[in-house]
Amino acid sequence: MINSIQAIVDAGETDVDNDFIEEEMAKITGRIDESLPDGSLMPIEDITLVLYDQDGEEVARTTTDSEGEYSFMVPPGNYYIQEIQPEGYLDVSENEGGADGEPVNPVPNRVNVTVVAGELDVSNDFIESLLSPTATPTPTAGPTATPEPTPVVKAENMEAEEITDRSVKLLWSDPEAGNESSFVIYANGIRVAVVGPNRREYTLAELEPETTYKFELIVYTEYDNYYFGYITVKTDKQGLGWLPAIYHMLD
Structure with a gap:
């Protein structure tokens, strides 16, 4: 027990030096x-x-x-x-x-x-x-009669697949640190998703058709966070999201 001393004495004995020393915190x-x-x-x-x-x-x-x-x-x-x-x-x-x-x-x-x-x-x-990633201005889409290819304008440590008029699937590589606790995704400067440490892909839905998005990825560890990479993607024109599936069926 802290701050206690056991003492056993005989008749007539003087038991000395049962001392306590304290130290100021x-x-x-x-x-x-x-x-x-x-x-x-x-x-x-x-x-x-x-x-x-x-x-x-x-x-x-x-x-x-x-x-x-x-x-x-x-x-x-x-x-x-x-x-x-x-x-x-x-x-x-x-x-x-x-x-x-x-x-x-x-x-x-x-x-x-x-x-x-x-x-x-x-x-x-x-x-x-x-944390405030730089936003990418969203251009005004002009009407056009013919479909255009979906461009991936720029990318660093990230990829994009399955791009439709309303969704984009993002993929990224393993961070070098290897001790990540989560990934945070920003779309044009706005946080849109928090992803667990074991994920290396995420599909963003409810996007606007024919719109350019800059997706940025921030890696969080227990003690720090850092900018991992980005990708700039333009979504398809409205209503064209079903075309890849039709083409696949015709192959």
Whole structure:
């Protein structure tokens, strides 16, 4: 049992040196903010942070409050804080707080912390930027009597198949990191789907006919996210989505 000592004494005995030694806890604080276009910062609430000891064992975890702030109460020692990358944001920077001269941790969303008894180690901060892929302008479709081939204008790490007037099947290769937790698909700058880590294809439906879409793929891992690739596709003219099936039947 913590803070207890078993003592057995005989008649007339004086049992000495049953002592207790206490050590004052240290406090680690910081905040998480979103970097706005005007250069100001806005706090981000409910972001998870995990505190690990120097051996990589989890010590505690917490979340940011409405002011974007968080704190840990810990015994003296060497630690590091890992921010769980919030969905919809890109990592901008981390700040090693305190005045201990800890080496900068090279891992994204991670800061080193060294505290002594009674220390208040502040400003262990993280800054995020709202993810906003560049939108592709949607051209106005002009009337025409003859079908045109469906173009795949540009592509990077992605492919498109089964293109109709209302749907497109997207395919992508395995990310190099191999530790993805999800894929997020954007269509002309708007998030349209979140796909599980084991998927390498997804069919988008309810699209507009004869419209150019720029589909972008963002890869999320437990601690970070990054831009994976894009493909620009033009959907078929309205009512032509059935033609490939008819051609297949006639083969």
